[in-house]
Amino acid sequence: MNFDSRRITIILIVSVIGIIYALRLLSLQVINDEWKNQGVALTEKEVIVYPSRGLIYDRKGRLLVTNQTVYDLMVLPKDVKPFDTTAFCKLVGLSYEELTSGLKKAVSWPNVKYKPSPIIKQMTPPEYARISEELYKYPGFFGTPRTLRIYPQSIGALLLGDVAEIDKGELEQKPDYRRGDYIGKSGIEKAYEEELRGTRGVRYVFRDNLGIERNVAEGKLDVAAVEGTDLIATIDAELQRYGEELMQNKRGCIVAIEPSTGEVLALVSAPTYDPNLLVGRTRGNNFRALNSDLQKPLFNRATQAQYRPGSIFKLAQSLTALQLGTITPQTRIVCNRGIIGCHGSHSNDDLEMAIVHSCNPYFRGVMQRVVEGDRDPSSRFKDARIGLDIWQGYIKRFGFGSNLKTDIPGVKTGLVPGVSYYDKWYGELQWAYSTIYSLSIGEGEMLITPIQMCNLACVIANRGWYVSPHTVKQIGNGGKPRDEFLVRYDTGIDTAHFRVVVDAMEKVVGPGGTANRAKLKDIVICGKTGTVQNEPKEDHAVFVCFAPKDDPKIAMAVYVENAGFGGTWAAPIASMMIEKYLTDTVSNKAEEKRILEANFLDR
Amino acid sequence: MKNQQNITLTRVDWTTVSIYIFLVLFGWMNIYSAAYDASHPFIFDFSKEYGRQFLFILISFFLALVMLYMEGDFFNKLALFIYGFFVLLLALVLVVGKEVNGAKAWFGVGSFGIQPSEFSKIGVGLLLSKYISSTGAKFKNWKTRLVAAGIIGFPALLILIQPDVGSVLTFVAFIFVMYREGLSGNVLIIGLGAIVFGVLSIVSGAGTIDFPFFGEQNGIYLLVVIVTILAILGIVFVRNFIVPRNRKLLYWIIAVSTVASLLFSLSVSYIVENVLESHHRERIYVMLSMPVEREGADYNSQMAKITVGSGGVFGQGYLQGPMTQNNYVPEQWTDFIFSAVAEEWGFFGSLVLIGTFVLLIIRIINMAERQRSQFSRVYGYCVASIFFMHLLINVGMVIGLAPIIGIPLPFFSYGGSSLMGFTLLLFIFLRLDAERLNIFR
């Protein structure tokens, strides 16, 4: 029997296997990208190049916020070889438990053993330098640099804000951020996040046969990082620091604004804290401590506290009535203390003296003339509705009751109650002026924030207009502020009407005025005190002002909680701030000492 | 005589020699890439695999030359002695061999080791050729089958004891030789059927199935039920559609094949689940894409496939394959060397390599067919079949079509024993082929 034909069968089998293998290779190497992609995922690393975050300077070029390099100790589990854990723990300062749990975390979802995970975060340069020389003994462990925010002046914590790892909620809203990225959480850091952040770059690297990291495709795929933009803040670091000193051991705030530009010169909220507390490894603990502090240091009183304005509101009332023509500077109203109380010896003031004396019955009458305008003679209820509407329109143009278009995150609007508010409260046509007259002296339902109080001072200083208060004057060195901070808002009140109000404010600080303590020798300050009742606790001391009278450079609002008279506590603080800003010195050392030593925290 | 020798040497098949040299040198190049160590970049550095492979290549070339100068008759006459010598070595290695990766397969000589199983195939090939070419040997006869099985099975058994299942599997190659020489084709078909049925048994036996009335039972019983139903259907079919005089024989065939397949199926499942060690079982599971309990059991298989896939159409370039250069595939220069070629030389490189092997095997088969001596022909088939088996399993393992079985790719993988063994195997045949016109037997 001849089996020669079986040669063909065997050759066929060999050939068929060859073809099957060729087809399989075609599928693995050419058609199907899955294996190739897995290979790329294993061998190529995407190295994120973090741009350095923009720096922040004060208006005089002093550095307020800068960056410091720290090191994260990373582990790439794939490359870890068995090592002397005791020596390693001793070297890096971890307990054995911390090390094992860190290593376990590095290989648990969503981490994988081909991707590096942090074992120790944010070591200082000296800490890292100490261990880096020994690190070569432990394959798979390496340090990566990362930058932290540093606040060299230790001032303006709430104004400057803070930076921290992005949280889950933010991550969902901002798709161009990644887990572990840092983001501004408050203040300028948050408001100018886009500018400060810069643009993240990417380097694609692989390890070549010498074990050296090389650029994939000669770096053509890489994206260069764009450094963050530097900012020039509007604040004056020295003024801010002085304000924080004056407010030590007190609750309250100081707002100082340059009236002609709306630039915030100082924004103090007391009690304050060192912004460096919310940086680095200790951030978590410090944040918890500050957050649970009963004095609420994280609460920005200058922009978020809504107070009844008190007597300073009489300034806005005067200007509104003058513009409406319901009074003239010569209008006299009897100080009838039957309905509403008053203090001091006066009986029949004109407008200027009524402001100086802060005569409550006078301003009750002023607002009555505005609201009860006899515009609908059929009913005093209907008449009040029309009148209050007109009044509210004017008051809102001062920046009250609405969101000042500022760049400070989280500002509150305050409240200017109108027709709909009282309709809801008392019912339609159930209220008249007699129901709501406490508005006339800044009490009642009226609420404003200290930054709005300061804005009122700006309006008067400018004789009729303001620029929205803002905290950054240049985006990029030599740049401009945001467009909205180049716009003047007009209050609709003629410049002529301001004369009597400004003169009255000068007298408030003059001899016999309620704020005589604020008087300076060479600088004419125009101000108005307020003392806001706060039963059963001590009154809040309030003072708004601007100076100098004829060419105003600074407008201020000072609010000291539970301190007592505005003239005794708030006015001197404003006065010293003005002197400090305009002359760089404070002459009245005794007064300065009195303020520095005052402590109202326990009231 | 001297003249005769010179004439013979001019008849050496230089095409095959060229293919051999190409494979050996290309293999060496890729070993250099796969085992590359930046601190030892010199390719002749004996502390590295590529340096030692160079030494093995020199020795192999020398051995090849020696084989070409041997008398072909020498191999025929001494076949039994050579076979006996290697069987003795296989027995000896079980006693004095050193254990590597759990198998006693190596004689240690200093830092080098010799693996007798790589050489024993030469002895089996020679003795099998001598036996089959002897008068009286006919595969029709049970005696011939048993003797042939004995020649192959004895060394295979010794290797199984080491244990080195991979090397044993390559002995299956001799089925092709016996098929060519007259073994019934049914053996091939039954073998193929057994593989399919065996896979079904392993897959179903690995899990449990919720049977009605009987509850959770081993999945193998589903196969038993199906085979039984098929048998009953077969009997019903025979009763109704087959003329009565043929029925009795068919009943017997059905009964015997049913019992045989049930026994086969149950024993395969039992062996895999209860006899094999867990790492062997895992390898089989990985190949069959079945779930493996221990994480990382399919690491090598995954990495090999990723490395192959990473090559793409044109490859990453020599010494530039990221998977190869970063040592993702453990000991890539030995059994996984094909993945280095596939990554750095791409789909085209892989095709060239597989094509070269297929051409080499076909060429050897065709050369075997031109022999006038049956001894030379059978031996040629032995060589071709062994190469084929190694190609089938080794490349199949790298591209995920065969279980992870550690056997080398001929001439390509790092290792002295395998390179020398394959060189001897091939060049004995080249000598026999060169003599084909001298001898009339």
Ligand SMILES: [Zn+2]
């Ligand atoms: Zn009065």
